Amino acid sequence: MLGAFMKYRSLRCRVLPLVAIVLVASMLAAASRSPIHVDTPAVSQEAIASIRQSADRVDQLLLHRWTEKGIEPAAIADDSTVLRRIWMSLAGTVPSLEEIRRFESDREPDRLDRWLDALLHDRRSSEYLAKRLARSFIGNEGGQFIVFRRDRFTSWLSEQLHLRTPYDRVVREMVATQGLWTGEPAVNFVTQAAVDGRIDENKLAGRVSRAMLGQRIDCAQCHNHPFASYTQSQFEGLAACFAQARLSPVGVEDDPRRVLTLDIPATSGATSIKADRDSPAMMSSLHRAVAPGVPFGREWMPTEGTSRENLAGWITHPVNRRFERAVANRAWGIAFGRPWHEPVDDLPNPLESPSESDLLDLLGADFRAHHCDYSRLLAVICSTRAFRLASTHPGLESADSVDRIENAWAVFPLTRLLPDQMIGAMVQAGVLETIDRHSHLFTRTVRFFREIDFVREYGDAEEGQGGNQPATIPQALVRMNGKLSRELIGANAFTSSGRISSMSHDDHSRIETVFLVCLTRRPTAAEEEAILPLFTESLGKNRSLAVEDLFWTLTNSPEFCWNH
Amino acid sequence: MNFSHFCNTRNRFSRRSVVFTVASMGLALRLPAMEPKAARIRGNDRGKSLITLWLSGGPSQLETWDPHPGTSIGGPTRDISTAIGGVRIAEHFPLVAGLLDRFSIIRSLVSKEGDHERGTHLLKTGYRPDPTLMHPSLGAIVAHGIPSESLEIPSFITLGSDNFPSTGGYLGAALDPYRVFVPGLSGQNLVANVDAIRQQRRLDALDRMTHSFEQGRMESVRRTLHSHTLKEALTLMSSEQLGAFSTAEEPSAVREAYGDNPFGRGCLVARRLVETGVRSIEVSLSGFDTHANNFDGHASQAAILDPALATLVGELEQRDLLNSTVLLVIGEFGRTPSINPLAGRDHWPHGFSCLVAGSGFVRGKVIGSTDPEGIQKMPVDPVNVADLAATVLDRLGIDFSHEVTTPVGRPMKLSEGFPVKSLCFDS
Numbered sequence: 001m002l003g004a005f006m007k008y009r010s011l012r013c014r015v016l017p018l019v020a021i022v023l024v025a026s027m028l029a030a031a032s033r034s035p036i037h038v039d040t041p042a043v044s045q046e047a048i049a050s051i052r053q054s055a056d057r058v059d060q061l062l063l064h065r066w067t068e069k070g071i072e073p074a075a076i077a078d079d080s081t082v083l084r085r086i087w088m089s090l091a092g093t094v095p096s097l098e099e100i101r102r103f104e105s106d107r108e109p110d111r112l113d114r115w116l117d118a119l120l121h122d123r124r125s126s127e128y129l130a131k132r133l134a135r136s137f138i139g140n141e142g143g144q145f146i147v148f149r150r151d152r153f154t155s156w157l158s159e160q161l162h163l164r165t166p167y168d169r170v171v172r173e174m175v176a177t178q179g180l181w182t183g184e185p186a187v188n189f190v191t192q193a194a195v196d197g198r199i200d201e202n203k204l205a206g207r208v209s210r211a212m213l214g215q216r217i218d219c220a221q222c223h224n225h226p227f228a229s230y231t232q233s234q235f236e237g238l239a240a241c242f243a244q245a246r247l248s249p250v251g252v253e254d255d256p257r258r259v260l261t262l263d264i265p266a267t268s269g270a271t272s273i274k275a276d277r278d279s280p281a282m283m284s285s286l287h288r289a290v291a292p293g294v295p296f297g298r299e300w301m302p303t304e305g306t307s308r309e310n311l312a313g314w315i316t317h318p319v320n321r322r323f324e325r326a327v328a329n330r331a332w333g334i335a336f337g338r339p340w341h342e343p344v345d346d347l348p349n350p351l352e353s354p355s356e357s358d359l360l361d362l363l364g365a366d367f368r369a370h371h372c373d374y375s376r377l378l379a380v381i382c383s384t385r386a387f388r389l390a391s392t393h394p395g396l397e398s399a400d401s402v403d404r405i406e407n408a409w410a411v412f413p414l415t416r417l418l419p420d421q422m423i424g425a426m427v428q429a430g431v432l433e434t435i436d437r438h439s440h441l442f443t444r445t446v447r448f449f450r451e452i453d454f455v456r457e458y459g460d461a462e463e464g465q466g467g468n469q470p471a472t473i474p475q476a477l478v479r480m481n482g483k484l485s486r487e488l489i490g491a492n493a494f495t496s497s498g499r500i501s502s503m504s505h506d507d508h509s510r511i512e513t514v515f516l517v518c519l520t521r522r523p524t525a526a527e528e529e530a531i532l533p534l535f536t537e538s539l540g541k542n543r544s545l546a547v548e549d550l551f552w553t554l555t556n557s558p559e560f561c562w563n564h
Numbered sequence: 565m566n567f568s569h570f571c572n573t574r575n576r577f578s579r580r581s582v583v584f585t586v587a588s589m590g591l592a593l594r595l596p597a598m599e600p601k602a603a604r605i606r607g608n609d610r611g612k613s614l615i616t617l618w619l620s621g622g623p624s625q626l627e628t629w630d631p632h633p634g635t636s637i638g639g640p641t642r643d644i645s646t647a648i649g650g651v652r653i654a655e656h657f658p659l660v661a662g663l664l665d666r667f668s669i670i671r672s673l674v675s676k677e678g679d680h681e682r683g684t685h686l687l688k689t690g691y692r693p694d695p696t697l698m699h700p701s702l703g704a705i706v707a708h709g710i711p712s713e714s715l716e717i718p719s720f721i722t723l724g725s726d727n728f729p730s731t732g733g734y735l736g737a738a739l740d741p742y743r744v745f746v747p748g749l750s751g752q753n754l755v756a757n758v759d760a761i762r763q764q765r766r767l768d769a770l771d772r773m774t775h776s777f778e779q780g781r782m783e784s785v786r787r788t789l790h791s792h793t794l795k796e797a798l799t800l801m802s803s804e805q806l807g808a809f810s811t812a813e814e815p816s817a818v819r820e821a822y823g824d825n826p827f828g829r830g831c832l833v834a835r836r837l838v839e840t841g842v843r844s845i846e847v848s849l850s851g852f853d854t855h856a857n858n859f860d861g862h863a864s865q866a867a868i869l870d871p872a873l874a875t876l877v878g879e880l881e882q883r884d885l886l887n888s889t890v891l892l893v894i895g896e897f898g899r900t901p902s903i904n905p906l907a908g909r910d911h912w913p914h915g916f917s918c919l920v921a922g923s924g925f926v927r928g929k930v931i932g933s934t935d936p937e938g939i940q941k942m943p944v945d946p947v948n949v950a951d952l953a954a955t956v957l958d959r960l961g962i963d964f965s966h967e968v969t970t971p972v973g974r975p976m977k978l979s980e981g982f983p984v985k986s987l988c989f990d991s
Contacts, residue, residue, distance in 0.1 A: 392780025470789035476797040477753040530772040
């Protein structure tokens with residue numbers, strides 16, 4: 001009796017701690033799941049019809065061009081290919097297997113439009129787009145403080161995109177907001193230019209001209225622009241719009257007494273913007289004051305308010321078509337991986353009045369007419385026929401005709417995945433479930449740190465530099481032999497390869513599923529035949545090695561590495 | 565050394581751009597296999613290389629090459645005599661002091677960039693940061709400008725971590741450095757994750773998938789250079805020259821002389837890479853951003869730098885490599901003459917120091933001087949960073965004034981400075 005009691009006590013001593021550990025672990029696991037529940041957005045047929053109408057106008061424009069040039073456009077791509085493009089362009093990843101299965105079970109003819117609409121309501125999209133846009137507004141520079149500020153700025157921008165805040169208002173807030181970088185995240189557009197407690201107005205003028213107007217007015221910083229009509233004094237005026245801004249204990253604020261003063265070097269007629277401009281009283285005969293100014297459309301400049309507020313009003317003024325054209329060009333670049341006009345921030349001057357045959361005018365006007373809704377603009381672009389064309393075309397078989405076909409947008413262009421897209425696609429392909437903000441905290445944390453490591457080795461292209469350069473040899477090495485690649489491909493209970501190799505009933509099914517996970521399509525018969533040796537040669541019954549090999553093969557293929 | 569064709573490509577993937585990109589990648593990674601004798605070439609027949617020892621954070625001139633002991637700004641740092649008569653450096657560098665006659669010192673570098681990132685950009689490229697374009701680092705210019713016959717490994721390599729890494733800038737990502745974060749073992753990602761049989765099976769399958777993807781877009785896929793890049797990467801993985809990344813073959817006495825730490829191993833690897841024909845190597849040592857506890861901080865970093873630098877310059881000389889190699893020891897700026905309440909020194913881009921040695925540089929020269937009391941901000945005989953960049957390129961036989969057309973059609977000189985004549989051996 002006593003023995004039984006002791007045995008029971010001993011068992012209790014061993015089991016109870018285990019039960020407690022399991023209980024705590026379960027509670028932690030439950031607590032770390034996102035409290036946000038998936039909300040399927042109600043798809044508005046009216047909104048989709050309106051987007052279709054706008055896309056039709058773009059189609060007419062391009063059709064007219066193709067006819068004029070005697071170019072036959074590529075065939076329409078299959079829906080899976082377009083779905084992959086939409087995911088890659090707007091969320092920086094590939095669709096998960098569960099999404100692909102759901103998409104395949106949706107048999108309605110307008111399924112692409114609805115899935116596009118749904119993705120643009122998904123946080124994955126606003127978070128990814130915010131990262132892309134933030135690069136143009138505040139760069140991808142390193143440094144401890146700018147990293148925190150960039151994160152704060154990017155989160156704010158993501159929220160605005162998700163809420164569909166009119167984009168012109170978003171831009172105005174960036175340029176003119178006052179306050180602390182923590183409490184007013186928009187103000188980090190200005191704090192990015194803080195160096196040693198001072199604000200570099202040249203940098204901000206450069207950002208405004210490039211990211212918001214699609215003009216390289218900053219090329220006139222040191223001398224008159226070599227090609228365009230911008231002068232050095234025009235750039236100085238633009239920079240002077242930020243001269244009132246200063247850093248204080250309450251963050252960025254405007255001091256109306258502050259003016260920009262410039263050195264006048266004794267040796268030349270040129271000037272440089274370097275001087276201390278705290279007090280006009282400090283000006284000597286070697287300095288001159290510069291009044292805030294703009295390089296064109298002076299009549300659009302408001303006169304009440306701080307010089308930053310006036311600048312913000314001028315940038316987004318309804319008549320300032322450079323703003324909407326720049327927005328349209330960058331959005332086209334996000335969707336296609338290549339902007340309509342390159343470089344993305346050096347657009348030609350608009351014509352006197354908007355032209356129906358100018359795509360940027362067309363999209364820009366449509367963007368304005370729909371409350372500067374950035375997500376809608378992307379939806380329009382992704383609904384165009386050009387976006388849904390195949391990336392194959394008989395003209396791409398010959399070196400003589402490729403440029404002609406591609407320059408006319410008669411085929412979907414091949415563009416290299418940006419580092420964000422590459423990591424997003426690899427991580428998503430590595431698991432079968434959708435990775436989003438509803439994913440487990442552990443999954444999101446792993447992805448966060450993997451991204452940092454990966455980008456450190458893979459590089460982080462500046463906006464506009466991604467799609468038009470081949471990958472480098474170190475990048476190929478990271479993909480082939482890197483730690484991340486090894487971890488994602490390795491077959492275990494959590495990875496796609498482990499689950500596919502153990503749960504699929506035959507090799508055909510395994511090959512098909514790996515293709516879906518990596519390439520968002522099924523293999524052709526010829527491909528399956530070519531791949532089969534991976535499964536049959538010397539691997540015995542252990543299919544996980546063959547599945548790993550297939551994963552490696554597909555994630556290193558041009559089809560995976562290039563948006564198509 | 566014609567750079568102009570490289571960047572003048574506005575059209576993406578035009579036939580010309582593909583040819584030029586292939587050519588540029590070829591320069592950074594040449595084929596076929598290196599002749600065994602190439603590594604043994606010495607003297608004037610040898611192609612030149614650049615080794616930069618990058619002291620990240622901004623080393624204090626007063627605790628390195630320009631001490632002012634016994635003054636109001638000198639702090640507790642004492643000085644010692646060196647192999648250059650009458651020239652004294654900080655006490656922390658006894659080994660370098662004995663070999664200082666191989667170097668010249670610039671004690672009057674001036675810049676306007678007191679921020680780490682901006683200062684790093686200036687010192688690594690010779691240009692102040694410009695939001696309109698990314699300048700290439702000197703290392704990228706050298707790798708592109710000096711072909712390295714039969715080199716199978718990248719021609720621009722950085723060893724150790726750096727917050728603001730060098731880039732190929734407007735010369736293109738193909739000129740970005742190959743980054744080795746842990747020096748002395750091997751390069752990163754150079755070994756396949758599976759055995760040779762599985763690797764071959766994977767590559768065969770990849771060939772078939774590439775062929776499949778080319779259907780209907782042959783020319784577009786060819787222009788991506790995807791297969792070409794992969795082939796180059798595979799060549800690199802199997803190259804015998806990879807042995808240069810490892811210090812295992814070196815005698816233990818040599819390894820100990822450099823120092824058993826990442827920077828010491830990096831310097832040893834740098835020597836091995838120069839012997840292999842690599843054109844540009846950058847070894848980073850951080851820990852110089854001493855806003856607090858400046859003196860202990862510099863003493864501890866000097867204990868790493870002194871043996872590594874002295875052994876490196878000694879070995880380069882012994883192996884007859886110093887005449888074909890430029891050795892630059894520098895950080896993004898110096899530190900303030902004044903000492904703050906935390907016994908630290910802050911950022912100081914006015915009158916800071918660096919060491920130069922090797923190919924075409926005079927030995928035992930000291931350029932400029934700073935005010936021992938720290939009252940005069942501007943040093944005597946100031947040297948602009950752009951001029952230092954021009955001098956380095958000039959000494960390596962690169963036309964520093966050569967104009968390159970950037971991808972957006974903007975003409976840019978490789979350097980807008982002019983060589984410092986008094987540093988040049990043939991002046």
